[in-house]
Amino acid sequence: MAAATNIEAFRLARRRDQNLGLGSLELEVWEGRGVTVNLSFIEAAFKFCCKIIARLSPLPSLLTLRKMPLPETPFVIEGGCNCHAIRYRIQVPEVSARPLNPTSPASESIRLPMIAIDHCNDCRAATGSILPTWMCVPADMMAVSLRPAPPVDPSNPRIPIVDNDGPWIPALEALKDGSSVARGSTVRWFNSSPKRTRTFCGHCGTNLTYAIWPMVQGYPDIFDTLVGTIDRIYLEKGWMEPERQCWWDKGIEWVQALSFNGSKAPRHPSSRVDESV
Numbered sequence: 255m256a257a258a259t260n261i262e263a264f265r266l267a268r269r270r271d272q273n274l275g276l277g278s279l280e281l282e283v284w285e286g287r288g289v290t291v292n293l294s295f296i297e298a299a300f301k302f303c304c305k306i307i308a309r310l311s312p313l314p315s316l317l318t319l320r321k322m323p324l325p326e327t328p329f330v331i332e333g334g335c336n337c338h339a340i341r342y343r344i345q346v347p348e349v350s351a352r353p354l355n356p357t358s359p360a361s362e363s364i365r366l367p368m369i370a371i372d373h374c375n376d377c378r379a380a381t382g383s384i385l386p387t388w389m390c391v392p393a394d395m396m397a398v399s400l401r402p403a404p405p406v407d408p409s410n411p412r413i414p415i416v417d418n419d420g421p422w423i424p425a426l427e428a429l430k431d432g433s434s435v436a437r438g439s440t441v442r443w444f445n446s447s448p449k450r451t452r453t454f455c456g457h458c459g460t461n462l463t464y465a466i467w468p469m470v471q472g473y474p475d476i477f478d479t480l481v482g483t484i485d486r487i488y489l490e491k492g493w494m495e496p497e498r499q500c501w502w503d504k505g506i507e508w509v510q511a512l513s514f515n516g517s518k519a520p521r522h523p524s525s526r527v528d529e530s531v
């Protein structure tokens with residue numbers, strides 16, 4: 255009778271801590287006909303094997319897929335609003351010249367700029383994004399180029415970036431609330447809570463930065479800059495991947511799961527849902 259018994263289904267559940275050790279797997283087996291193997295079991299088994307191999311290997315393993323750190327040499331990135339009336343340039347010096355994050359633990363030197371996904375309620379609502387991501391940039395590394403609002407021309411709604419190359423104004427002068435330097439530009443401010451100022455483009459509506467005035471003691475002045483406004487040519491660098499997730503305790507459970515584990519939703523090359531990748 256035992257020989258005639260087939261496994262009908264495997265059901266695999268991960269514990270909520272997502273620890274892929276053996277203790278995290280729960281397997282239930284029923285007797286019956288046919289064989290059905292849940293794909294999540296294969297995926298979990300594969301990841302578990304990868305983890306064992308990675309632990310056994312003395313060499314850095316591709317299987318660990320660690321995030322690339324920001325370059326230690328000086329680098330420059332640029333970005334701006336969707337209509338290009340506001341452009342910014344971030345010039346990051348070599349690593350030893352970057353300030354330490356004041357909350358950096360003793361065991362590790364976390365320097366600024368730092369790139370972080372933000373789970374807080376205020377930034378989610380202000381940006382309209384379930385996963386706003388910030389580059390926390392010391393203000394003295396950032397400069398801004400401002401142009402008047404482009405003419406309303408539906409066929410050409412953006413200012414060509416090539417025509418918007420300076421003059422570069424220190425961000426501390428251009429982006430502070432009510433800056434006289436920004437007069438005539440499209441920079442607008444919104445105080446989302448006391449001493450917290452967000453900037454956005456009054457022409458195209460792009461959210462750009464968040465800052466605290468005066469800054470919390472111990473910190474340099476910082477413009478948290480929305481990573482989605484950084485030009486794609488820089489975003490494609492592997493080191494632009496967020497290195498932290500902040501305000502986790504304020505997060506929404508399915509958004510946390512999406513951010514931590516990735517989306518398993520069907521993928522389509524365009525807006526058409528009858529085509530898949």
Ligand SMILES: [Zn+2]
Pocket residue numbers: 335336337338339340440455456457458459460
């Ligand atoms: Zn704009």
